[in-house]
Amino acid sequence: MSDPLGVAVFLAVTIGGGLAIGFVTRPDAWYAGLAKPSFNPPNWLFAPVWTLLYVLIALAGARSYGQGLGVAFGLWVAQLALNFAWSPVFFRLHRPALAIVAALLAVIIAFIVQRWAADLTSALLFLPYACWVAFATLLNASIVALNRSPR
Numbered sequence: 001m002s003d004p005l006g007v008a009v010f011l012a013v014t015i016g017g018g019l020a021i022g023f024v025t026r027p028d029a030w031y032a033g034l035a036k037p038s039f040n041p042p043n044w045l046f047a048p049v050w051t052l053l054y055v056l057i058a059l060a061g062a063r064s065y066g067q068g069l070g071v072a073f074g075l076w077v078a079q080l081a082l083n084f085a086w087s088p089v090f091f092r093l094h095r096p097a098l099a100i101v102a103a104l105l106a107v108i109i110a111f112i113v114q115r116w117a118a119d120l121t122s123a124l125l126f127l128p129y130a131c132w133v134a135f136a137t138l139l140n141a142s143i144v145a146l147n148r149s150p151r
Contacts, residue, residue, distance in 0.1 A: 006066065010058040014054045018054045021084055022087065056128060057083075060126055083104055085097075096140065105137050112127065
């Protein structure tokens with residue numbers, strides 16, 4: 001999508017939605033009390049990383065939308081819905097949300113595969129996102145394992 005207004009709309013929805021969800025689902029005492037793996041990043045790192053990723057996600061979304069409402073755009077919408085669902089489930093409902101982040105990673109990979117030949121730029125825009133969500137999946141799984149109640 002070369003339409004600047006369209007790109008601005010995607011940036012506003014993606015960054016605005018992500019930041020709003022991040023603001024209302026900030027880590028609380030429950031999260032602070034969880035055992036975390038040694039590779040858990042400091043809390044301050046998440047906001048700048050996600051802000052950058054949301055810019056890349058929005059640009060790929062605008063490009064996909066500009067190419068029609070097909071499979072690629074459906075995958076883009078699905079990943080955003082899963083992305084926006086994870087924080088409320090984990091931080092507010094205090095649920096592991098591992099299934100959500102694993103599904104998110106699968107949809108991101110599907111988007112990359114689907115776009116690779118048709119729109120390499122969009123596929124490449126999603127590579128850092130795939131790497132971060134793969135890391136987040138490992139982090140989430142580690143937090144689940146470390147905080148499993150003994151039976």
